[in-house]
Amino acid sequence: MLELYGTRFTSRMLLGTAGYASPDILRQAVEASGAEIVTVSLRRESARARTGQGFWALIEQLGRRVLPNTAGCHTAKEAIATAQMARELFGTNWIKLEVIANDDTLQPDLFGLVEAAGVLCAEGFAVLPYTTEDLSAAERLIAAGCEVLMPWGSPIGSARGLANKSALQTLRAYFPDTPLIVDAGIGAPSHAAEAMELGYDGVLLNTAVAKAGDPVKMAEGFASGIKAGRLAFEAGMIEPRDMASPSTPLAGTPFFKIDHAS
């Protein structure tokens, strides 16, 4: 069972709520995914459109734990103020902390991330930092008080899967007891399954489901992929080898001759 900040979850999939064709498709996709945690954000509210008020009603209908993000923040100061607004708005101290370094790659600014994580953890936030696979940043985030790390698979929305698999493996091996969630870059259920096979505790994704031809079916596909990967990790996979190894017993093979070669 997945345990994050003392709360247990049956599902290991965290699903984003952005980019769906309609609120109804979002609702169905969340349902099909089995996700118990959905990510949300906050944005400027127009007095005329009042868009956020309707979305809040939808969130309440979903009945899932919400994980607000600080998407779009480029400095620790912005991320801290956004997290504080999110805590009041959503009534949760959980925050997916993003401090973005570069608009083209949307890679985390690790320096700002560590700075913001330190402030927010001290203020009682449960910080889930969107980070890279960098080991030194991971150590500093944990020292700052983070109990969960969320390294990227590849850049947000890129659908490239696990771009640096060996570094993700190193991170897993180095932090055996810290919940690790691959966040971002997932494009296919096989990518998610691969992360789970490495022993990652969960996968957070959005675009791969929201922009799929059939988001509801894709949500189910990801749920299956994540479950399959987790089962494989728990079961223990066999080691790859260079040469073939017959799976059918050799003993009793018809026409088999022991001294065939000589």
Next chain:
Amino acid sequence: MQILLNGERFVTEATSLDELCAALGFADAKVATAVNGSFVAATARGNTQLTEADEVEIVAPRQGG
């Protein structure tokens, strides 16, 4: 008084953040606020005086990844 509301110039008679929210129809809305880059809790809006050129953010829940 002219302020910057959600990144745009805005003229208001409101003297406090609380009054500004009410004037915009946000009195009972699901919104959070910040002034000049710092979070202002809902309970502190009444005591938060606005001054010329203040940068006010009023945000609400939105879809996110």
